[in-house]
Amino acid sequence: MTYTTQKNRVLIGKAGLDGHDRGAKVIARALRDHGFEVIYTGIRRTPEEIAAAAIQEDVAAIGLSSLSGAHLRLFPAVVEALRRAGAGDIRVLGGGVIPAEDIPLLQEAGIIEIFTPGTPLERIIAAFTEACASHRSGRSL
């Protein structure tokens, strides 16, 4: 069991070539306003860069955003990169323009929750709070 930090620390990541980060930034700001420590990667990061940043920043959870349709390739690649680096305990959540039928596939690949357009911020903040709590308590996924 690893105790990381008292404060909830999360990373918001934009994987792939998609430049739409309005949603990612709004969520980063909202989490910050709710007491989280938030690191935002900026756009156009590879899955490996996101995993490395998350490990270096010692975060409990990652929120991934994709609006370009590449989520089925990119989100699982982040989970894989974390596992390869021995950081499979970092929780991964995601959101964007994601068809309903893709959600179970992403969950199977280890993304614990997917948020689609119109999701209230309150729900997203609650999910990150829960992800950080479960990370702290070392519950396995």
Next chain:
Amino acid sequence: MSKHPRQSDWEENTLNKSLARCPERQPQFSHHGGSETPRLALPAEIDDHYLDTLNFPGSYPYTRGVQPTMYRGRLWTMRQYAGFSTAAESNRRYCYLLQQGTTGLSVAFDLPTQIGYDSDDPMAMGEVGKVGVAIDSLADMEILFDQIPLNKVSTSMTINAPAAVLLAMYVAVAEKQGVPAAKIQGTIQNDILKEYVARGTYIFPPRPSLRLITDIFQWCTAQTPNFNTISISGYHIREAGATAAQEIAFTLANGCAYVQAAIDAGLDVDVFARRLSFFFNASSDLLEEVAKFRAARRLWAKIMKERFAAKHPASLMLRFHTQTAGSSLTAQQIDNNIVRVTLQALAAVLGGTQSLHTNSRDEALGLPTEDSVRTALRTQQIIAHESGVADTVDPLAGSYFIEAATDRIEAEAGALIGRIDQAGGVIACIEDGFIQRQIENSAYAFQCQVESGERIVVGVNRFQTDEEVGPPLLRLDPAVEEEQVTRLQAVRATRDQAAVDATLSQLREAAGGSANLMPLILEAVKAYTTLGEICRVLRDIFGEHRDKGYL
């Protein structure tokens, strides 16, 4: 009351000339029952204030429009942005759109193409053919425009960092069809500055990017005189969360940077400025949007005249394309989006747009299906042919509300441009994140209002229903990436590799100097050098930009 001499002068010198050149669509425009629709409604008395701030359409400062008769002469171009999967698939969609009455093409490229990666580049993983069509080499471009006569159709290409390469491919395809470069019509977006603050498809740092842009201005002036060399875009800035006034301010500030760069490169403003075009967003806030378009025209005309000493009327006119606001579409109750798009399209037409893309109802969920694209196009056709708003020029002029809002947006945007100038210009403001933070603050404030219920979004935070079964979505064939890579490798295997290597080494040498790169890029694409190969050489010489992730 006698006619104001300026009105007689306008009728004689502006209106009649325009009517002689381009007659109106109908001999007469009338309402049901026969009452005539006036071409141009005017105040009871024309005074100096009217002449200074509004004036007649087609006259400085162009508040009432850039053409004297506007849509009575010619309707706006109905230009639907489309492209996905492979060149062959996209070609099929273009042929469908043309058959349905669309009057201009608008090409969406996939992200690897927009960022200068070939489809087999590791960076392209998962993105090939997703948000647009994948173009690796001239071979793909030949398929994309197969059976589409490039001397007749005007084509807009949403391409920025590698705009020179795609323009060169377009010119090469036209030549193969027997159409000389001088005859092609269309627009390349080619607006790199907004990519750093919104949208994100930059490759190189700002300064070498500006050099590529001025190379294009210069080359096109001589070679493709009917092609718009840039579409200075507020659309994406607005989508990223900016307000109406910020959209205008940041767009026109970017415009100033391009004009200054071209002047600094030795170009004559009255030669290149007429090929500048703009691209704005239309949101659902109907009246503010109409005022925004009018304010933008007036502000740009003043900037070109006063700041850049442009003299020719064509240099002062802000001509623009509009797209309805993608970010306003909801994934809930998607048919409501048709109504949103109607309001937005109406705002664009009442604001005097030159061309228009209407979004499809299902775009909050994925790429639009053919059925929803058709409804989006029909929305424009209904506004054009049934609503009557196209039968008279600038119909909302003189409304106390509209004129006050036009004045306010012009003042707010002008003040913001002044702030940017004082802070060292737009590039300095991009580099230190000032513009990004301004946009992000507006985006966050908007979202907080939605979350608190202060701002109502129908179907999302009010008037929700239990969702019905999901609508049919366009699904891309997952084999597209593999297919595209196979085709790319076949091109590499069959081309004359020595010719490719020669064009690349010439390009490398020229990129390090100051020669215009367009002729070399054209030679390279004709030898089937790929987009990724050309951009790799330029990456080596110019370096790459990296987002700092301002929060």
